[in-house]
Amino acid sequence: MHFLLAKPLVEELKKTLSKEVETLKSIHKKTPKLAVVLVGNNPASVIYTNKKGEMAKSLGIEHETVVLSENPSPKEVKNTIQKLNIDNSVDAILIQRPLPRHFPEEDVLYWIDPRKDVDAFHPEQVGRLSLGLPCFKPCTPQGILELLHYYQFQPAYKLACVVGRSSIVGKPMAQLLLQENATVIQCHSKTLNLEAMTSQADLLIVAAGLKGLITADHVKKDAIVVDVGIHREGKRKISGDVCFDEVSKKALAITPVPGGVGPMTIMMLMKNTIQAAKLHI
């Protein structure tokens, strides 16, 4: 049994990304800069935003958090982003989610210039991904693939099953697996016989957002299992969409929660920021 721990890859990525930043600075006189727009003061959002800032700083990436705490209108947020779009010193922009409910989600997807859209939420980016054109790859699915590659698991020719069809994880995950020549089953809340689908998969990726959804019965012997879920139980314990104890006995490899997929997402955000900076040299 292999535990697909993010930590060794994260350490490696920190080194390579720092070097890339160093090269951009010394050869191209370009310091990559990430701007995070934080609306309101949701405590979890503040924590996530700070984490992104700290990681950026540790890699030599410049970082700015634009805090709009006084209940701003969508127009004010849009104006702020438009200033960042035309600011040549800013390479990458993201809006920390969730936004207040009254924000027009469809419009928001268009606010960030696609060339700075490191979360890859802009419809044009989503389309480019589906078409297999060069683009920013959504951070979580990209992080999962890098983690699999790092541990020498290649999706090509495998039967992969993705549980979940969100725009952030499930759908782009299926697209990326398809591009790597996996055969892909996409399951979701309306799948009638989930176990019949998941139990066939050589590679099972679970992004359903339901604690403990996947038991040992759902998993093929010697499958590779990736758990995208994060659920807090009480103050300390964090668990995923997969019943780790029983599934880990049956799987060939499994990502732990925490310490698996989560840390990869932020690293891919840094990678995309550096990619964006390269577009601007």
Next chain:
Amino acid sequence: MHFLLAKPLVEELKKTLSKEVETLKSIHKKTPKLAVVLVGNNPASVIYTNKKGEMAKSLGIEHETVVLSENPSPKEVKNTIQKLNIDNSVDAILIQRPLPRHFPEEDVLYWIDPRKDVDAFHPEQVGRLSLGLPCFKPCTPQGILELLHYYQFQPAYKLACVVGRSSIVGKPMAQLLLQENATVIQCHSKTLNLEAMTSQADLLIVAAGLKGLITADHVKKDAIVVDVGIHREGKRKISGDVCFDEVSKKALAITPVPGGVGPMTIMMLMKNTIQAAKLHI
């Protein structure tokens, strides 16, 4: 056994679309107009372009074919399309494929204004489809869904298998099926055990481009089978990706080739053209 013949639906669509055109003309003083750009004089392309023109005419849609036969440069074609983009009388534009090989396919996708892009090839349209936002739906997959609905087959809760992953059929088909709450298996040329996948499907959609790929052994008893393939054998006979004779004995329903999917595609082009015209009133 049901034969999913396009004809009765095509006749119905002709009536409803003609009425819509009539309403646009009488109430909104708007005549929908489709412009087709034909590069070179490939005989098949000329035939397809003529067919589109005839269908448009029969529905009261204005139609223009811009023929660029003298080996035009990509820049010339782009300029032609830009004129159509800003021409307020033109609601819908398509470029007849295939284009000459030296045309930069990625650039071409961006030439047509997304609001006039009735083939839905623009990356923004592709992204909007994946995100479930209002958009033009690619003609062939949309036509398949309308055909299924017409014969009272709903994809929801079914296990669907799509064979093929092209940007024109396979990928958008999977997206649309997912939106209708089917569970979707996407297979392709790198799928190791195709039969094990296809034979599970309640709804099997074959867009592989390989004559006779799907035999009775590939099909679950009482499955619904949709054949997107078109292969010419000699002068008269046309067949599909599915071995019709043997599969039709096992399936609950099947589209014939010709007379199944093919005629739906052009009707959906007309539907998208009217949708585009509505954007411009």
